Amino acid sequence: PFVITSPCENEKNSACVDVCPVDCIEEGEDMFYIDPDICIDCGACETVCPVEAIYPDDEVPEQEAKYIEINRNFF
Template identity: 75%
Template sequence: MAYVITSPCQNEKAGECIEVCPVDCIEEGEAMFYIDPNICIDCGACQTVCPAEAIYMEDEVPEEENEYIQLNRKFFEKVDI
């Protein structure tokens, strides 16, 4: 299970999460950052430094933010092509 970046990150993009990620699984998109679920090691470093409080463990994503689980996955499907 990976961490997921949700809507509070949109147009925020503070970037502290990228700086602390030990496996470089966070990428910058056009409007927000995304976490690659295939690389994330579930360390939680990104969650603790996020000033927007936009990062959740996948099974703790608020119901109204569930679409971001797929958005994070789809972002990396496009990158791999």
């Protein structure tokens, strides 16, 4: 699945929500989160994110790795 990371916390742009074909991106208090059990790895959200906060889970930068858990734990 794809994972949303820290740049979203200051941005909270909802472009990703609008393009997700399976509607698996939900709004939290500080940022948006991707439900890893529903995401179909299409990559549409990554393309539209204005702050490049979204990565495939195997390409998340080291310093953002904790967001893999954070996304999962939101659901």
